Amino acid sequence: MSGLATQILQGDRRALARLLTIVENAREGGDHALAALFPHTGHAHIIGITGPPGAGKSTLVSALTKAVRAQGKTVAILAVDPTSPFSGGAILGDRIRMRDLSGDSGVFIRSMATRGSLGGLARAARDAVRILDAAGFDYVVVETVGAGQSEVEIARMAQTVLVVEAPGMGDDVQAIKAGILEIADILVVNKADRPGLDNTIRALKLMLELGHPASRSQVSGHHGAMMSTPAPTMTSVDHALWIPVIVQTVATDGRGIDELIGAIEAHQAHLRRNGHLRELEQRQIEIELQDRLREALLTRLLENISAQDLSTLVERIQQRHMPPHEAVDMLLAGLRFEPSEE
Ligand SMILES: Nc1nc2c(ncn2[C@@H]2O[C@H](COP(=O)(O)OP(=O)(O)O)[C@@H](O)[C@H]2O)c(=O)[nH]1
Ligand SMILES: [Mg+2]
16 A cells, blocks of 8 residues: 555555545645545535635634534544745635644644646546545535635535625625535624624525425415524425525634534435435546546647647638538547457
């Protein structure tokens, strides 16, 4: 077995950090260690946290982590920033907010920023989550900045997805614009101490009604109830469907954190009932295989197209001699895919 993998399984945090760096930079040796660790994955509860910058995600992760640590469970935090090519501002801020977690050996914090393609970041994040899972953490928390498609991709790796909103961040609820409400299992309205709370909650409830047919009766049934709607109360009718819940928090003083943990545990319990977790994992593996296949095929294709051919085609398209789709057909037809029998 790969030496690095063995060390990681034995709880060596330096080896863990080293492999994460290798994977982040797509360097040699990563795949070997990943393969060795793979049979040890599948035990962590993976939580995705997303939402607009400044909503309080990192503060919330910090508060959640402290509460979960009090139960004796271990937590790995992966802060992914798809918007920044460097480990710049957002993540630096995160470090400061999570500072009081350092020194606890049951907590591991790691950040990752875009290097090269967004697809590359999604792959690296997925591998990183797997490594942290194999390293034995009870919870792996992935925080991403609300930034469209890449964030959806990253949040999709999680079992429980939290979308964090805050009042007074503009007229609209940000998640609506980004189209990430559909992937939320739990909607967190953080900064519940701030003005505009009622408007934000009303907007979220409305969106839930529109977006989740199953939640319709539920939401109207709780009409006027402004406090969190804990999941256990709504499992009486149908175990098959998870209805997103809204939880209010003040991450800076810990208000609502217990309710949030309750909602996370309820969702986890839901997943473990009736094979939901297996189904979710099947879908995630399908998506991952497609992603990897797309990436591998594209790489192979591009290796087979000469720069000369490509620039000729670009020119022809630009001169309106050929529409782009025909150029693609030509490239595909002209390619001979030798079955790789190295
Ligand atoms: N008033 C108030 N401020 C908060 C709350 N949660 C976080 N903040 C502050 O909001 C700012 C952004 O928080 P941060 O966790 O970095 O947000 P992120 O960008 O979503 O990770 C920080 O100054 C926090 O102290 C809250 O519940 N109430
Ligand atoms: Mg943050």
